Amino acid sequence: MSNELIDFVIVSVALLAIGIYGLSVKRNFIRMLFAIEIIINAGNLNLVAFARYLPHSGGQTLALFSIAIAAAEVAVGLALIIVAYRMYKNIDVADFRSLKG
C-alpha cells in the first residue's frame, strides 16, 4: 500500500476540526446535525484505518456498529427538528428556550 496510516489520520483530524467549527458557530439545527455527522464519520475513518494497519477485524466491526447507531441518531434528530419546527416555526437553536430556567 502506498498510503500510510498517518495520511488517513490527518484527514480524520481535519474533518473533526471542521465538524467542531460547524457545531460551535452554526445556529441552524439542520446544519448542526450535518456537523455531528461529519464528526462521526471522522471517527469511523480512524477506526477503519487503524483496523487496516494493525491489522485486526475489530475496528471494522466497531465502525459498522457506529454507522448503525449514527443512523438511529439521525432519525431521532430529524424527528426532533420536525417537532421543534412545529412548535416554534423556526429551526434556529437560539429560539428554542422552553427548557431555559
Added chain:
Amino acid sequence: MVDALFLGIAVLTIVSAIAALEMRSLVYSGIALMGALGGIAGFFFLLDSPFVALFQIAIYVGSIAVLILFTIMLVKRELIFHKKEDHRRRYAGIGLMLVIMIGLGAVIFDSGISSITTDEPPVDYREIGEDFLTYYWPALIAMALVLAGSITGAMVLARRDDGVEDEQRTD
C-alpha cells in the same frame, strides 16, 4: 507517499464537508454532505474494507441523505436560505478549528504513528461476520433493539395528534 487517488478523495471530502456547512441553501448543503460521506466511503475502499464502504454508501449516501433532504423540504422556504450568525463567534470558531487541527496534528506527528506501515493482507469480511455472530452477539442484539426503539421514538415524536392537521390542509 500518498497516491493521486487518495489526494483526490481527500480534497473532495474536505471541500464537500466545508461546503455542507457554509453553502447558503440547505438543499445544496445536503447534497454536499452526500459528497463528503461518499468520499469517506472512497477512503474505506482505499483501506481494503469494501464491506464497510458499501454499508456506508447504503446507509449514509442512500438513506440518511434522502431523509435529510425530505426534512429540509418540510421546512419553510425562507428558513432554508436563512443564515444568521455572529461574526465574532465565527472568527472564534475558525480559531478553535485551527487550534484543534494544529494541536492534534502536532500530537499525531510526534506520536510515532508515521512509521506504521503494513504489508499484511487485509482483513477478510468473513471475519467481520464471525465477530458479529460470536464475540459481539449481545452487542448486535442490543443494536437491533436500539434501532427499533429509535425508529419507534422518531415516529412517536413526529406524530401529530392535536388536530392541527385538518387546519393546515384547508389553507
